[in-house]
Amino acid sequence: MKSENSILLVVNPIAGDSDKTPIINLVTSEVKAKNLDLEVFKTTGQGDKEAIVEFIANHNPSRILVAGGDGTISLVASCIYGTEICLGIIPAGSANGMAVNIGLPTALKEQINIALSGEILKTDVIFVNDIMCLHIADLGINAELIKNYENSGIRGKLGYFIQSFPTLFNSDFPFEFTIEADNEVFKETGILLAIANANKFGTGANINPNGILNDGKFEVLVFKNLDVFEILKTTQENPEMSSDFVKVISMHKAKIISKSKVPFQVDGEYINEIETVNAYIKHEILSIAVPQSFLQSHNLNKKP
Structure with missing residues (x-):
């Protein structure tokens, strides 16, 4: 069972060669304002997936926010697909393809608000050579x-x-x-x-x-x-x-x-x-928080 008050923020410290402290501070402030509990996990490149899976098993978060690039997003997605845990994206890498595709704004506070919002799209996932x-x-x-x-x-x-x-x-x-x-x-x-x-x-x-x-x-x-x-x-x-x-x-x-x-x-x-x-x-095995306009257009254009 999910803990609706528990949020995990996964941060890749080296993604995009930028300091992630402002992201962590603003996420902490926004989560606190919503009376939610926040844990922060920083990736090291060693045993990250196992550590995230263990956190999920112990805390049952309702949502995981990712501050990193596409590689970090894929890492977290591989831990939660097929569950009801929602993925929130805060683009902070050299490559931010998923953020581009869902139309995230450039302002950090807006990105965080969307990542914590109730606008959730269940997306498909392709597997290529597993x-x-x-x-x-x-x-x-x-x-x-x-x-x-x-x-x-x-x-x-x-x-x-x-x-x-x-x-x-x-x-x-x-x-x-x-x-x-x-x-x-x-x-x-x-x-x-x-x-x-x-x-x-x-x-x-x-x-x-x-x-x-x-x-x-x-x-x-x-x-x-x-x-x-x-x-x-x-x-x-x-x-x-x-x-x-x-x-x-x-x-x-x-x-x-x-x-x-x-x-x-x-x-x-x-x-x-x-x-x-x-x-x-x-089909529809991963939940992602998206901008309201993207959710509306995707549901409108969805093919049978």
């Missing part, structure tokens, strides 16, 4: 960029920008993919294959405008070339991209085979070079 994926996984040039970024010493958007040029020049694209999806087989060639439940990368690029977080399906998108005009369209809220640029397939499960090993990332975390991905979706 790794939890909350918004987008991909194979190809973007995963290669993330690998190069992680190996560099420069963080933030500047780090991504600097690594983009050597990635483009040194990549082995295009890649050849076979996609087995819901009793159909597709053979496609492209620079990037995305497995998407959400709409956007952490950069804000809207690669999957028709994606819905709670419709029981995900999209596989094969981007065929580096068409600058089409890429610029992804900066729009509802881009209409050419079928010559991207192939979109909606499905419940898929097996994806690459002719050669290809870089692979999940929610902004580089995994490895692989040849095969098995992906499937679990």
Whole structure:
């Protein structure tokens, strides 16, 4: 049974290379104002999941707030999916893709108010090679960029920008993919294959405008070339991209085979070079606090 008065704040101290003290202080103040109990857990990179699971078993919190990037959010989500515990997001990492996708504001106090609010969306979760994926996984040039970024010493958007040029020049694209999806087989060639439940990368690029977080399906998108005009369209809220640029397939499960090993990332975390991905979706198994406008639009647009 959940303790409605118990809140856990999970903080990644090194995410985004920023001091998290202001976040902790403001969360403490807001939680106290609501007469709730707060515990703070700081990740170390060692035994974090086990420690969070133990806290949940001992305290039964009603909500867990996360101050970190997508990696920390995925860590906490892996501890609570399938339960009634709600996840509240306070974006504080180098990559904040999930925050971008649910439309969180930039002001910290507003983020905290939403994280503690009653506006809760039950979202789907994709599993790719048994790794939890909350918004987008991909194979190809973007995963290669993330690998190069992680190996560099420069963080933030500047780090991504600097690594983009050597990635483009040194990549082995295009890649050849076979996609087995819901009793159909597709053979496609492209620079990037995305497995998407959400709409956007952490950069804000809207690669999957028709994606819905709670419709029981995900999209596989094969981007065929580096068409600058089409890429610029992804900066729009509802881009209409050419079928010559991207192939979109909606499905419940898929097996994806690459002719050669290809870089692979999940929610902004580089995994490895692989040849095969098995992906499937679990429907509405994770509760996330979201802005009211996002909740209303998602419930309105939800497909049967």
